[in-house]
Structure formats: C-alpha cells, structure tokens
Amino acid sequence: MPRSEALVARAPAKVNLTLHVLGRREDGFHVLDSLVAFSGFGDTLRLLPGGALSLSVDGPTAGEAGDIAGNLVLRAARALQQRRGALRVGAFHLTKRLPVAAGIGGGSSDAAAALRLLARLNGIAPDDPDLIAAARASGSDVPVCLDPRARRMSGAGETVGPVLELPPLCAVLVNPRVAVPTPDVFRALGLGAGESLAGNAHPPLAAALAPAALWTLLESTRNDLEAPALRLAPVIAEVLAALRALPGCRLARMSGSGATVFGLFDTRSLAAAASGALRRRFPGWWICATLLR
Structure with missing residues (x-):
C-alpha cells in the first residue's frame, strides 16, 4: 500500500x-x-x-x-x-x-x-x-x-467517562503466549443473571491524579477476573511472580481477562531493565516495555 x-x-x-x-x-x-x-x-x-x-x-x-x-x-x-x-x-x-x-x-x-x-x-x-x-x-x-x-x-x-489526566506510568507488559478467550473467563467467574459480586466498590476518580494519589488508588483496587483467569491459565501466576520479583516493581496485575500482566515501575530505566531480564529468562514470552497514559 x-x-x-x-x-x-x-x-x-x-x-x-x-x-x-x-x-x-x-x-x-x-x-x-x-x-x-x-x-x-x-x-x-x-x-x-x-x-x-x-x-x-x-x-x-x-x-x-x-x-x-x-x-x-x-x-x-x-x-x-x-x-x-x-x-x-x-x-x-x-x-x-x-x-x-x-x-x-x-x-x-x-x-x-x-x-x-x-x-x-x-x-x-x-x-x-x-x-x-x-x-x-x-x-x-x-x-x-x-x-x-x-x-x-x-x-x-x-x-x-471523560479523559483523565494520569501521570505517565512506566510499565512492562508480559504475555506468556497463552490465549485466554474472554467468554471463558466470565464463565469461570460463575455469576448468574441478576447476581452481584461481593467486594468493595471502585473508589472515585478525580479528573487529574497526582502520582501519590494514583498509587494509593491502585493499591486499593483489583482485577476481579484475575482469579478465574488463573484457574484457566495457571501460567499467569508465574508471570505475576516473575514481575513481582524484579527490582523496582511496585505493582503487578493482570489486565482485562488475561493472560497479559502489567508491572509498574518508578522509572523507564527500571522498566527497561526488567524487560531485558524477563526476555533473557523467558524468551518465548511476549514482553514490551512501554509508557501507559
């Protein structure tokens, strides 16, 4: 073209x-x-x-x-x-x-x-x-x-909702090359029509979040699809553990219905070093250091 x-x-x-x-x-x-x-x-x-x-x-x-x-x-x-x-x-x-x-x-x-x-x-x-x-x-x-x-x-x-102003987040995205279809994850969650899921409500979001406020919010939240996805693809637990063990990783969590996991770091250099270390250890995984905004 x-x-x-x-x-x-x-x-x-x-x-x-x-x-x-x-x-x-x-x-x-x-x-x-x-x-x-x-x-x-x-x-x-x-x-x-x-x-x-x-x-x-x-x-x-x-x-x-x-x-x-x-x-x-x-x-x-x-x-x-x-x-x-x-x-x-x-x-x-x-x-x-x-x-x-x-x-x-x-x-x-x-x-x-x-x-x-x-x-x-x-x-x-x-x-x-x-x-x-x-x-x-x-x-x-x-x-x-x-x-x-x-x-x-x-x-x-x-x-x-409206556009939010977030500080740039230095991240490493990791996928173990395992496809996890979204319908399968929701099915594993096991909710029937009309049922609610127990858990704290999502905290409110300000139009602009300073770094400290964003970290506080992230630490008080979760991904409710992580547990059912782990049952379908146990390798996700290995990805989470590998990210959490890396120097400077402040948070590791699954995205969406998986199997991609993100790790958040304070600096680009820490994220780049983490990405390199993971590539050497797990050459078959898809790994990407990037900024989230």
Whole structure:
C-alpha cells in the first residue's frame, strides 16, 4: 500500500489498571467498573481510500489474528456502513504487533482505529451518534478505544467517562503466549443473571491524579477476573511472580481477562531493565516495555 496515499491510525494496547466486576445483568452482560489506560505500543492500521471494503494483515502476530472475514476491523466498518448508508471505504491494511485474546484490547483497538479512519475519510465528527453506535455494536471495549486516552469505563463497556489526566506510568507488559478467550473467563467467574459480586466498590476518580494519589488508588483496587483467569491459565501466576520479583516493581496485575500482566515501575530505566531480564529468562514470552497514559 503506498504510504503517501493512505490514512494511518495507531491502535494502542488497552490496559485495565483496575477492573471491578459489580455483577451480571438479566441480559447476560457483566457490569464492570474499570480505570483504563493506553500504551505507547500497539498495532498500526492504514486505509487506502477507494474501491470495495477489504482487509489485509501482516506483522509479528498476524498469524494469531484468525480468519480475516471475522476481523473486528471489518465488523466495525460494516456497522458504520449500516448506519450511514453511502460511506466511502477502501482497503484496510493492519500491521499486527499485539498478541490476540490477551486482555489488552488488541482487536477492539483495531476496530476503533478503523472507525476513526472512516470518520476522517467521510467527515464524521468524533462524537457523532452513528460512530458511537457502531463502536458499541462492534464490541464492549471498542467505545473506550475510540479516543485512546485514560478514562473510566463502566456498565458493559458502553459508558465511557471523560479523559483523565494520569501521570505517565512506566510499565512492562508480559504475555506468556497463552490465549485466554474472554467468554471463558466470565464463565469461570460463575455469576448468574441478576447476581452481584461481593467486594468493595471502585473508589472515585478525580479528573487529574497526582502520582501519590494514583498509587494509593491502585493499591486499593483489583482485577476481579484475575482469579478465574488463573484457574484457566495457571501460567499467569508465574508471570505475576516473575514481575513481582524484579527490582523496582511496585505493582503487578493482570489486565482485562488475561493472560497479559502489567508491572509498574518508578522509572523507564527500571522498566527497561526488567524487560531485558524477563526476555533473557523467558524468551518465548511476549514482553514490551512501554509508557501507559
């Protein structure tokens, strides 16, 4: 694809710094409350305008992406087509770097990037109701990925709060190359329709959090999907232990439904050293040092 003619969007990893499961609705969807941040690392999506809607995929994790026909990029584009009628489309090309079924919203971020590119191509405003509806129809995590900046998301993902000002977090993302499908994790959680999950409510979030306040908040929160994911993929416990044993790791927690785990460090140099140490010890794992914002 000629780079000079294509529209380009980043599709960064989505990291659930917190994830409280409040219960399960009568319609089967789980009610969540989560503080979400985005990494400086992710996939890249290009759109060459003109012609029929299509998608090609390459990149280090392209082989994990599955059948192109079911890719969330195409699902999101079709959802917007259904709502806008005549819509200029074209050929998408996805460079896949994020692991799949990993709890960091790779497919959802790709879908949101597709919607942003189509909005740019067709002069659709970022807050257009059709764009928001297409995001919601494409997946629970797609709405929060439309504008990938730190936010609180709640409900079944359809409620997205305002942008939050977080201090940059030096992080190491680690995935042991084990896919953990989200439906399986929620099934292992074992909530029936109408049931609630015991636990403290998510603390309130200020519009801007200083480092000390953010650390206090993170230490008082959790990821309620970590325990069921550990039962499905015990290797997650090994990842958590490996991160927690590294010098300077202040917090290690699973993101989303797993199996990706993040470790937070005070400085970039500590995160880089941790990333290097893990790569030497676990060469088969996917490991990425990055900033979360």
